[in-house]
Amino acid sequence: MSKKVYVALIIMLAVTMSVIFSGCTTAQSRRQDRRIEELERRVSRIEFDNGDGPSPGDDLSRYRDMARSAR
Numbered sequence: 001m002s003k004k005v006y007v008a009l010i011i012m013l014a015v016t017m018s019v020i021f022s023g024c025t026t027a028q029s030r031r032q033d034r035r036i037e038e039l040e041r042r043v044s045r046i047e048f049d050n051g052d053g054p055s056p057g058d059d060l061s062r063y064r065d066m067a068r069s070a071r
Contacts, residue, residue, distance in 0.1 A: 048064060
């Protein structure tokens, strides 16, 4: 085969591998984001159920107090 064919094959292989690598990286990032969100929900639920959380003077704790009283 000629040199042009080899160069074309190498370029196609490089492009294909970059697309595959990019897709894998994106999927891994999404899974990591989902795990972080799930952990944040668990921590919030535990804080809400136990009454733990930030100091009573901030907006978040006032919102949580209103949510607890609405139960």
